[in-house]
Amino acid sequence: MRTAYLIATAIVSLAATPAFACTDAVSMCDRNTTGALSLIERGVAARVVVEGGTDAGVRDAAQDLTRDLAAVAGRADVAPDRAVLIGVVGASPLVDRLIAEGKLDVSTLAGRWEGFVQQVVEAPMPGVTRALVIAGSDRRGAIFGTYDLSRRAGVSPWNWWADVPVATKASLFVTAGRRIDAPAVRYRGIFLNDEEPALGEWARTSFGGINAKFYERVFELTLRLKGNYLWPAMWGKSLWQDDPNSAALAQRMGIVLGTSHHEPMQRAHIEWERGKGGAWDYAANPAELQRFWADGIKRNEGRETVITVGMRGDGDEPMTSGTATKLLETIVADQRKILADVTGKPAEQTPQVWALYKEVQDYYDQGMRVPDDVTLLFADDNWGNIRRLPKPGVARPGGYGVYYHFDYVGGPRNYKWLNTNQISRTWEQMSLAAAHGVDRMWIVNVGDLKPMELPTSFFLDMAWDPAAMTVDKMAGYHQAWATEQFGAAPAAAIASILDRTTRYLARQKPELWSPDSWSLTDGTADRVLAEWAALDRDVAAVRPKVAPGASDAFYQLVEHPVQAAGNLARLYVTVARNRAAAAANDPRANALAAEAERLFAQDRVIRDRYETLGGGKWKHMMAQTHIGYTSWQQPDQDIMPEVRRVPAGSRATAAARPAATARPIEIDATAFAAVTAGKDATRWLTVPGLGITGAAVTPWPQTAPIQTPGQGPMLEYAVTLPRAGDVRIDVLAAPSLDVVGTGRRYAIAIDDAAPQVIDLWKGTGEKEWEQAVANGARTTSSTHRVGSAGRHRIRIWMIDPGVVIEQLRVAS
Structure with missing residues (x-):
């Protein structure tokens, strides 16, 4: 027998819950409408009904729904005259009777794998004036239809696994009508x-x-x-x-x-x-x-x-x-x-x-x-x-x-x-x-x-x-998901945090970070730390908007990755600064060494905070080692990076200045000045959130035919070059692979020159693949000659579908 458990609840105002759409069939609504079922009214939930011979898994889901509705209502009382009826077509006498009487329409459900109908029905059985009937095409269809109702009523699937509380609602209605759903993937x-x-x-x-x-x-x-x-x-x-x-x-x-x-x-x-x-x-x-x-x-x-x-x-x-x-x-x-x-x-x-x-x-x-x-x-x-x-x-x-x-x-x-x-x-x-x-x-x-x-x-x-x-x-998924876990009020801010956190971590996995990851001399290290600091500030700003009962969930799902990854980035940059100072005999090296040791210790403090949430509910869950890799395999324990100290009274020597190099011009792939569609409705699609810069472009549809170089959909970028001569263009693309054996090619030119065909992977091997996935991008290069300084156009054409372009870097 499955074990029963209590769902954490929090008293959260309805303003903090998802917006209600009272116009769609079988949708959740905060007010009564014509023909609607009162799922919860004045704190009393509709009762959940399954027949005695119902499949055990369906009964289990129904019991969960009963507990879920009690959590949403804030108490366990149920109304006898309104109900949620759950059954499987062909295995539930009640469901089959409603179908025979013409009260329940399952005509489009026949033969659907794991499909379900949710329909508001009048007088479905003695003593019940109105009910929501959930009828599955098979037992999992009924189960999914049941949990779907729980989720739409406000119970997150992560209620137990991430301590996401249930916001109580005094009233909740299911609008009239019929809704059918079934999976596309088996x-x-x-x-x-x-x-x-x-x-x-x-x-x-x-x-x-x-x-x-x-x-x-x-x-x-x-x-x-x-x-x-x-x-x-x-x-x-x-x-x-x-x-x-x-x-x-x-x-x-x-x-x-x-x-x-x-x-x-x-x-x-x-x-x-x-x-x-x-x-x-x-x-x-x-x-x-x-x-x-x-x-x-x-x-x-x-x-x-x-x-x-x-x-x-x-x-x-x-x-x-x-x-x-x-x-x-x-x-x-x-x-x-x-x-x-x-x-x-x-x-x-x-x-x-x-x-x-x-x-x-x-x-x-x-x-x-x-x-x-x-x-x-x-x-x-x-x-x-x-x-x-x-x-x-x-x-x-x-x-x-x-x-x-x-x-x-x-x-x-x-x-x-x-x-x-x-x-x-x-x-x-x-x-x-x-x-x-x-x-x-x-x-x-x-x-x-x-x-x-x-x-x-x-x-x-x-x-x-x-x-x-x-x-x-x-x-919009980040915001929808944040709304589901935390309500509407903080959702936009949380969505931005989730988006940027995974973007920064996807550029290079933290297990690959080291004191050599970010240059101290070209501003890269400062930029990285500024990004994590901005996330820290945003977390602090949104935290007060999160319901008190959701604080553990907020830490697990939002704050912890920012805190843990930001601390690790600061550790490695501090170690890099320590080593640079020590190499120059700079006495500041000692303070940097002490700060690095503090940051290393802080990593364990952050882990301990996570693992002591809920009275120690998640003890050991953050035990994965992540500091001190020397090969592909993890270290047995986190290892403090080596720091260096100089004798007291040391005087800094003048450090050799690195040769000045001109930074390349960086152009985000979505910053095109013009875009041209191709034949057969092929085009470049902007994909928000994708890649190292926050958006990318890719040919669409993804099964578009191969294009002739220089004749397919085109992107055009405006660039000002400081001099005539050779220009190198690095194109940073997602490390997408050739899935059907035709190549991963694009064409590129400056102004009206003949396009050059570039293949992301032709002639490459394990080393190039490792570099691409480690850096979160595949970089390919081309050289072009221009006759004058000033304004020019970089043009990129689609050849193969599946290429995802993230950024251009131009050096002359």
Whole structure:
């Protein structure tokens, strides 16, 4: 039986809640309108009704809705004559009777995966004068329709996970009419990964382990975010063995359990080590591996899942040094035979996925194919750049998916500590996936889950209906999300903070920062510290506008990343200044050394503040080390950077002045003087929030045909050059990869010169990729000759879709 819990509430005025739209069907309204249901009236909520034989997961969601409405109302009283009725079409006698009587319209719901109708109905049952009926096309449709109502009534999905309180409302009405919704992507989920030390230590302290009590919280959050799919934590863990109740609970609640890209056949990899099965080598040990996999399928009997097929090497490494296509084809064929033998039905009747992660994509690129009913799960490069996609319009029964990352352990550097993910970048890449027909599976590696609350919300909101997440809706998402967590009053200010924080962190992950990150001589270090100082001021200014009951949530979601990252930036700049002073025998080096040590200690103070919120609710959750990296792998503990001191009484020597260099002219990509559209409605689209400067431009639509150099959509920039001669133009673009094998090209010229064709990645290798993802931008250069100083035009043409231009830097 699921555990009941109380939802934190806060008395917040309605002025601080989202604006009410009383004109749309089945919308939330703060006043009564004709035919509306009084969801809450004078502090009394409508009762929630489910029938006795209703699916257990639907009943669980209904119980949550009852608690949610009590929290919104501020008390547990319910009105007997108004109700929310929840059921599944074809499995609920009450719902089916309402359909038969013509009171409930589900005509457009038939055959919809996880769809639901919400409709206000008159006199649906004896004693109830009016009700909101939530009817699901299947059990998860009813569950999502139920949690959707909770969310729209004012209960954030992050109520428990981020201590977001519920604003009480004396009255809340649901307008008359009918509303239908269903997801466009079939499987939408998260992967808990890289979960040590933070999430693992926190779970062991809070729940006694990564067990069913822990997973109950994860499953509920996923459902509240309209996700349905999970890859469980897997660093030395097995959801199935560590607590068998976890898998049963997932089935009850409606979560589809899968396994990660390197854990085939519903087996956690640690189970192989625990079972001492011998070599993880199919060429040498096929019988033991087949037995191991068959047991995984048997253990899953009667439960909904998507089976991962294929095989990687032991410990998430490549299986061989080359591309053993024949061996992998044999493995997949044998796995499908196991599926058929164990389930007693054709393999194609069990959903399967082949993850084209890292070197496995090489098999696909070199021609390996799996049966058409298997979902092809394409992957990004672990840094948010999708590597391969199907060509638009090429359908297959198993469909396509994308495995994306908000967290990563690997080169060029781990990034696990803070949320460094711009939702604008996720939007651009996942819009690209949707445009290429990827609608079977979206799954994202969220690491420890916290502090990835914002991008996780965005990813799953977008996965529900990618087409509805327009560029304008994405641009307003920070404010909409801030409103959902904190109310309307502080939302605009919080949105600006969230946008800038992730932008600054996306330029370079904090794990890559060092005393050498920002120049002391050209003003870069001062600019970086000024940015973080401005964020500190903005946090201080908005904090008083946040309801007192939301202070813990505000710290977790808004203040902590600003405080923690800003402190780390100040530490590294102070160490850099200390070293420069010491090199000049400047006695100020000693004070700078002391200040650096104070800032290092402050890092732990900031962590402790986070972990003591709510009486220690989040103890260990910020345990991820992040200072002192010397390679891609994290240090065992944070390491104070080396500082230097000079003897007392030292006298500074004159430091050698660096040679004066002219700064390049910087032009943001959106600062074009003119823009020209191309044929077939191709154009340049401005994407707010994207990239290092706060906005970027990209060709649109994302599946536009390749353009002839100099003839496609064009951007024109005005620039004043100080002299005649050679001009170098660096174009900073997002490190987007060539997903269909045509290139990532643009054309560039000054004035009326012939355009030069530049490919972002042609002739490059691992070194160039590492530099691009480390710096958050791919820089390409071209040289142009001009005949005179003065005003000139830089012209950039689209060639390939998918190029995202962020800034131009011009040096002459």
